[in-house]
Structure formats: C-alpha cells, structure tokens
Amino acid sequence: MGSLFSAKNKEVFSTPISMNNPVTVQVLGICSALAVTSKLEPAIVMGLSVTIITAFSNVVISLIRKTIPNRIRIIVQLVVVAALVTIVSELLKAFAYDVSVQLSVYVGLIITNCILMGRLEAFAMANGPWESCLDGLGNGLGYAKILVIVAFIRELLGSGTLLGFNILNYDAIKDAGYVNNGLMLMPPMALIIVACLIWYQRAKHPELQDKE
Amino acid sequence: MKALRNYLDKIKPNFEEGGKYHAFRSVFEGFETFLFVPNTTSKTGTHIHDAIDSKRIMSFVVIALLPALLFGMYNVGYQHYHATGVEGSFIQMFGYGFLAVLPKIIVSYVVGLGIEFIVAQWKKEEIQEGFLVSGMLIPMIVPVDCPLWMLAVATAFSVIFAKEVFGGTGMNIFNPALITRAFLFFAYPTKMSGDTVWVSSDSIFGLGKTVDGLTAATPLGVAKVAECPAFSWDMVTGLIPGSIGETSVIAIAIGAVILLWSGVASWRTMLSVFVGGAVMGMVFNAFGPDTAIAHMPWYEHLCLGGFCFGAVFMATDPVTSSRTENGKFVYGFLIGAMAIIIRVLNPGYPEGMMLAILLMNIFAPLIDYVVVQNNISRRAKRAMSNK
Numbered sequence: 083m084g085s086l087f088s089a090k091n092k093e094v095f096s097t098p099i100s101m102n103n104p105v106t107v108q109v110l111g112i113c114s115a116l117a118v119t120s121k122l123e124p125a126i127v128m129g130l131s132v133t134i135i136t137a138f139s140n141v142v143i144s145l146i147r148k149t150i151p152n153r154i155r156i157i158v159q160l161v162v163v164a165a166l167v168t169i170v171s172e173l174l175k176a177f178a179y180d181v182s183v184q185l186s187v188y189v190g191l192i193i194t195n196c197i198l199m200g201r202l203e204a205f206a207m208a209n210g211p212w213e214s215c216l217d218g219l220g221n222g223l224g225y226a227k228i229l230v231i232v233a234f235i236r237e238l239l240g241s242g243t244l245l246g247f248n249i250l251n252y253d254a255i256k257d258a259g260y261v262n263n264g265l266m267l268m269p270p271m272a273l274i275i276v277a278c279l280i281w282y283q284r285a286k287h288p289e290l291q292d293k294e
Numbered sequence: 295m296k297a298l299r300n301y302l303d304k305i306k307p308n309f310e311e312g313g314k315y316h317a318f319r320s321v322f323e324g325f326e327t328f329l330f331v332p333n334t335t336s337k338t339g340t341h342i343h344d345a346i347d348s349k350r351i352m353s354f355v356v357i358a359l360l361p362a363l364l365f366g367m368y369n370v371g372y373q374h375y376h377a378t379g380v381e382g383s384f385i386q387m388f389g390y391g392f393l394a395v396l397p398k399i400i401v402s403y404v405v406g407l408g409i410e411f412i413v414a415q416w417k418k419e420e421i422q423e424g425f426l427v428s429g430m431l432i433p434m435i436v437p438v439d440c441p442l443w444m445l446a447v448a449t450a451f452s453v454i455f456a457k458e459v460f461g462g463t464g465m466n467i468f469n470p471a472l473i474t475r476a477f478l479f480f481a482y483p484t485k486m487s488g489d490t491v492w493v494s495s496d497s498i499f500g501l502g503k504t505v506d507g508l509t510a511a512t513p514l515g516v517a518k519v520a521e522c523p524a525f526s527w528d529m530v531t532g533l534i535p536g537s538i539g540e541t542s543v544i545a546i547a548i549g550a551v552i553l554l555w556s557g558v559a560s561w562r563t564m565l566s567v568f569v570g571g572a573v574m575g576m577v578f579n580a581f582g583p584d585t586a587i588a589h590m591p592w593y594e595h596l597c598l599g600g601f602c603f604g605a606v607f608m609a610t611d612p613v614t615s616s617r618t619e620n621g622k623f624v625y626g627f628l629i630g631a632m633a634i635i636i637r638v639l640n641p642g643y644p645e646g647m648m649l650a651i652l653l654m655n656i657f658a659p660l661i662d663y664v665v666v667q668n669n670i671s672r673r674a675k676r677a678m679s680n681k
Contacts, residue, residue, distance in 0.1 A: 259441050265481035274455060 086212065094213055098220035105228040106280045107290060110196040114188050115229055116272040122245050124184045125233030127174070129226025131189060135166045136198055137218035142166075143206040144214035150207075159202045160193065167192045197221055232275045240266030302326055321411055324421035348463075351612075352426040354556045358549035359430050359607065365545040366538040367391035370438050371501075373493045373535055377510055390501040394494050395538055398433035401442045405449045406432070413458050424463030424470070424613075425453065431471035431607060434539025435600065435648075436478060437491040444485060448477040468655045469614050472648050479648070487644065489515065492535035510535045514587075514599045514637070518644045522586040522594075529597045540603040550606045559610035562622040567605035570630025571596050578638050588638045595634055604647035605630070614655045618665040625661050629654045 085091075104110045111132075118128045142162050143150075150158050171189045174182035182189065192198065201221050206214040237243060242250030242262045250260065265271050284290045308315045309322040328349050371387030371394075382390070406425045414421040432449055456473035457466045479486045493510045512535050513523045528534050532542025540546075553559035575592025582588030595601065609615060609629050616625040629650050636646025643649065 259443065261444070261482050261485065263481045264483060265477060268480065 091213060091216055095216040095220040098217070098224040099227060100224075101287065101290070103224045103228065103283070104197045104200070104221050105225055105276065106283050108197075108200070109280075110200060111225055112273075112276065114191065114195060115225075115232060115276060116269040118185055118188050119229055119233040119272050120236050120240065120267050121184065122230070122233045122237045124181055125229040126226070127178065127181045128185060128188065129222070129229045131170050131174070132192055132195060132197065132225050133219060133222025135163065135170055135192055136201055136222040137215050138166050139163050139198060140201055140206040140214035140218035141211045143202050144209060144211040147207050155207070156199075159199065163198055163202075164193050197225055228276065228279060231279065232272055235275055236266045236272060239263045240271075299330065302329070321421065324411070324414075324423075327420075328423070328426075349423045349426070351558050352423050354558045355427045355553065355607070356430050358552040358556075358558075359427075359434065359539070361545040361548040362539045362542060362603065363395075363430070363434060365532055365542045366434060366540075367395050369532055369541055370394050370494060370538060372533055373438075373510065374495075377493045378495075386501060390494075390498060393498040393501065394438055395433060397442055398436070398440070398445055398538075399430070401445050402432040402449050403429040405446045406453050409450060409453045409458070410462075413462070419462075422463035424457070424466075428453075428470045428474075431539075432474050435471060435475050435537050435603065437486060437537055438494045439491040440478065440485055444478060444482050445474075448474045448481070451477050464613055466613060468652055469608055469611050472608060472652055472655075475648055476652060487515075492537075512536050512599070512644070514644045517587040517590055518641075520586065522590045525591060525594050525597075529594065534598075537600060537603075540600045543597050543602050546602045546606050553606065553610065558612075559606070560612075560615070560622050562619060563610045563615055563626040564605055566623045566626030567609050567630040568596060570627035570632075571601060571605075571634050572630070573627075574631040574634035578634065582638060585638070595637070599637070599645045600647040601630075601633060604633070604651055608647075608651050609654075614658060616658045616661045616665075618662050621658070621661040621665040624665075625654055625658055628657070 098104060102108070105112065105115055114128065114132075118124045139159070139162050143159055146158075167190065170192075171182070174185070174189060201218060205217045209217070234244070237245075238249060240263055242248070250262070306322070306326075315322070327347075368384075368388045368391055370391035371382065371389070372391075374390055374394075375382035375387055403425075406429045410421055410425050413419075429449075432445070436445065452470045452473035456468050456470045457463070460466045475486075485491055489511045492512055511519075513529065516523050530543045532545060534541050550559070550564060554561050554564070572592045572595075575590070575595040578588045579590075579592060590598075605626075609626055616622050629647075632650035632653060633646040636643060636649055640646065
C-alpha cells in the first residue's frame with residue numbers, strides 16, 4: 083500500500099478533478115448536472131453530498147470487497163449506496179430544509195448516479211480502503227467542481243444573483259437596458275455550458291481529443 | 295468592373311503567402327469571390343460543375359428579401375406615426391423605419407461576419423458565405439424594439455453554437471437565423487413578445503415622437519387572449535404590427551417569385567407548407583377547441599404572423615430542409631401543420647412558425663432516409679419481379 087500520501091495516491095486523488103474528470107471527460111452524471119445547477123447553493127450542496135457518499139461507499143465496499151459474492155455484487159453495492167443516500171437525505175431535511183426542497187428528488191437519485199456505481203465497480207472492488215477513499219473524494223470533487231462552475235454562470239447570468247445575493251439586479255444596471263437571460267435558467271443552457279467546458283478542456287489538452 | 299478587377303489583382307500579392315497583409319487573406323478572398331466568380335476549379339475528386347456558386351445563390355436570396363425588408367421599414371414608420379397620432383408623409387415614415395432598422399442590420403452583419411472571419415482565419419479556411427443571408431434574415435424576424443445588444447448576443451450564440459460547431463456553412467442542422475430568434479425568444483421573452491415591443495416608441499433624429507407606454511398587440515396576440523380579429527386587407531398588404539419583415543404577404547410573394555424563378559428555392563416545400571397550414575386550419579375550424587384562435591379562418595392563419603415569411607424564406611433553406619423531392623412535400627406539409635397546431639393548442643406561444651420549422655429541421659434527415667430507403671426497396675422489388 084505504501085505511504086499514505088505517495089505519488090500514486092496523490093494521483094488517484096487529483097486526476098479525477100482535472101484530467102479524468104467524471105463529468106467533462108467520462109461524461110457521467112450529466113442528468114443531475116442539468117437539474118440542480120440553476121442556482122449555486124443547491125449545486126454546492128449536491129456536489130458535497132455526492133463527494134461524501136462516493137467516498138464512504140467506496141470505503142465500505144472496499145472493506146468488504148473480498149467477501150461479496152461476485153454474482154450479487156451490484157445488489158450489495160446498491161444497498162450500501164442507498165443506505166448512505168438515505169442518511170444524507172435525512173440530514174439535509176433536518177439541517178438544510180430549504181436546500182433539500184430545491185434539490186427535491188435529486189438527492190434520492192444520487193443512488194442512480196453513474197459516477198458512484200462506476201467508481202465502485204472500477205475502483206473500490208479492486209483497491210484498498212484508503213485508495214478507494216481518495217478516489218471517491220477525487221471523483222466527487224471533480225463532479226462538484228463542474229457543478230459549481232456551471233451553477234455560477236447560470237445563476238449570475240440567469241438571475242443576476244450569486245448564492246441568493248444580489249449582484250446584477252440594480253436599478254442603474256436595469257436602466258442601462260440589461261435584462262437577465264431567461265434561457266440560462268433552462269436545462270438546455272446547462273448542457274451548452276458543460277459542452278463549452280469540455281470544448282475548453284479538450285482544446286487545452288490535445289491528448290484528450292479523439293483520434294480519427 | 296474592369297477597374298475593380300484590376301485593383302483587386304494589384305493588391306492581391308499583399309495577401310498571399312509572405313505578403314504583408316497575409317493575416318487578412320480570408321477577408322480578401324471572401325470579398326474577391328463575392329464580387330467576381332472565382333476562376334479556380336476543384337483539384338481533387340469528382341465534382342459537378344455548375345455555372346452558379348453558393349455566393350451567387352446567396353445574392354439571389356438577399357435580392358428576394360429586399361421587397362419585404364423595404365416594406366418592413368415603411369411599416370415600422372407607419373406603425374409608429376399611426377400609434378403616436380403624428381401626421382407623416384410617406385418619406386418621413388420610410389425614413390423613420392429605415393433609421394430604426396438599419397442599426398439592426400449592421401449589428402447582425404458585423405457580429406455574424408466578424409465571428410465567421412475569425413473562425414475562417416483560425417481554421418485556415420476560406421470565409422464561408424452562408425451568413426450573407428442569415429445576417430439579413432435576423433433583423434427581419436425580430437420586433438422593432440429588440441435592443442441591439444440582445445441581437446448581438448443572440449447572433450453570436452447562433453453563429454457559434456448553431457453553425458460553427460457543426461462545421462460551418464452547409465453543415466448546420468438548424469437554420470441559424472431561427473436559432474437567433476429562438477434564443478431571443480426564450481432568453482428575453484419580455485422583449486420578444488407581448489404588447490409593448492411591436493411598435494417603436496422613440497423619436498429618431500427628430501423623426502417621429504417619443505411616447506411612453508405605447509402598446510399595440512399583433513393580430514395573433516389579440517386572437518390568443520381576446521377574440522379573433524376580422525379579416526382585413528391590411529393583413530395582406532402588411533400594415534399591421536409584427537416582426538419587421540414578416541407582415542406583408544405581397545412583399546413576401548414578390549420575393550417568392552424571385553426565388554422560384556431563379557430556382558434557388560423549391561416550389562415543393564413552399565407549396566406544401568401552405569397546404570399543410572390550410573388543411574390544419576380547416577381541421578381546427580371544424581373540430582377545434584372552443585377558443586378564438588382555433589376558429590380563425592384558415593386563410594387568415596396563412597396571412598398572419600410569420601407564416602408566409604417562414605414558408606418562403608426559412609422552410610426552403612436548402613441546407614436544413616429535406617433534400618429528396620418527395621421528402622420536401624412531407625417536410626413542408628408537416629411544418630405548416632405543426633405551426634398551426636402550436637398556434638392553436640399551446641397557450642404560451644402566440645406564434646408557432648419558428649418552433650415548427652426548427653422541429654422539422656431535426657426530422658429532415660429522417661424524412662430523406664425514409665424516402666431513399668423506399669426508393670431502394672421499390673426498385674429492388676422491381677428487379678426481383680423482372681428476373
């Protein structure tokens with residue numbers, strides 16, 4: 083296993099945030115990226131929830147990976163994820179009720195988030211708990227990063243606010259003729275912003291481009 | 295013309311490899327091939343040679359748009375003078391409309407062509423000519439009160455995301471002018487629909503009069519919320535509030551004749567759009583729900599809103615419409631029918647032409663596929679039975 087912060091472990095943590103980002107490179111978890119990013123606050127909460135759940139479920143599955151019968155492993159994984167999602171969902175309802183109302187079904191739907199099942203299958207089933215924890219944190223944060231960027235653009239240009247604070251809705255700006263862009267609040271614009279992020283990343287890193 | 299040719303030949307070396315204005319070569323090439331038919335031929339592969347190239351086709355469409363544009367300018371002035379109650383001569387009205395519309399045309403061309411030039415330079419390609427028509431269409435399908443910065447944002451959006459990312463002129467799935475309008479419509483609904491945007495309420499260079507809170511609804515808007523306005527000849531001549539270029543059936547008909555005579559647009563698409571709209575209008579007249587717009591006479595449906603403009607200039611776009619001759623009938627018919635269905639059944643949108651054409655843009659390749667496959671299987675059957 084090596085030291086806790088060996089170069090390899092650091093890479094396990096950092097590649098999902100940039101070069102192997104679950105959203106922009108693997109194009110997973112797009113549905114929730116479209117649904118919860120019209121405001122910044124739910125996007126942050128959603129990103130953190132997914133990070134916590136991915137990290138914990140990775141650790142749990144990694145610990146019991148040698149005892150799970152191969153034929154029912156998906157069921158076991160789902161049970162673990164569902165338990166964690168339920169805990170997070172209840173915590174949100176108890177301590178951040180407004181946000182949990184805004185997120186509505188999407189917290190529950192973390193169970194079906196492709197990033198989670200993908201990491202459990204591809205990483206936690208074959209690696210130790212510490213590496214799995216780092217991998218879960220990295221992937222969760224990579225997902226959260228994209229959500230926050232998309233939500234920042236959408237809330238700023240769509241509602242003229244950030245985290246609910248007024249940024250652009252002043253009379254002086256309104257009198258100059260500025261109007262908030264209603265399209266930004268609709269899901270298609272999230273798709274286009276994610277596409278632009280993918281475009282930017284691939285243009286910057288030619289090794290990510292598809293070979294013809 | 296000779297002098298112009300000589301001048302272009304004289305400055306040409308500056309733009310070639312190693313010349314001092316090499317960075318602007320795509321701009322030069324764009325203008326040169328716009329002014330003169332290029333004398334170069336394709337170097338590779340098999341090509342069909344035609345006396346007309348796409349820049350000449352685009353020029354014909356722009357010429358066909360001119361009657362509707364000029365009438366639109368007059369109508370902008372007419373509506374303003376009419377609504378403010380100021381007396382005005384024909385020249386004053388036209389001048390007012392000209393000054394109100396001209397900035398929109400300039401903004402649309404500068405933004406759109408600017409992006410095209412940058413992309414052409416960046417990808418080291420020739421400038422593609424598709425924006426010549428889109429740039430003229432965009433100002434004609436927006437209300438006169440649409441602010442210029444919105445027009446600029448929407449034009450940039452549509453040129454980048456509806457055209458360049460697909461590979462530029464000829465590769466786009468959607469009509470770029472309609473994407474511009476759709477962007478404006480969904481992003482800034484207050485400036486694209488309602489009662490306050492259709493008539494300009496400011497005086498321009500001393501022409502006209504500034505009035506606050508001027509409202510005028512389009513006939514379609516009235517039919518949506520109140521009762522169906524009676525048919526009048528103003529709906530045909532176009533002296534009604536509406537988007538700048540879309541109101542006059544007569545001006546659009548002149549454009550249609552130019553397009554059909556020059557063979558640029560397909561009569562199949564155009565005719566079937568009108569047939570589709572008329573049939574659907576009659577169906578709603580007979581069996582429709584009990585709303586005013588459902589019982590608007592079918593011929594009024596065809597005259598109002600963007601129906602004629604869409605049928606003549608948008609549906610016939612050779613890039614985004616069906617390419618097979620039989621497919622064009624299906625494509626056009628469904629556009630006409632969808633436009634009326636959206637008008638009548640969707641409570642949110644008074645006009646359905648834009649969304650109908652964009653929707654059918656998606657289905658055009660599918661229609662072509664079905665037509666081609668049908669033909670293949672029909673001929674295969676014939677070959678089998680002859681054996």
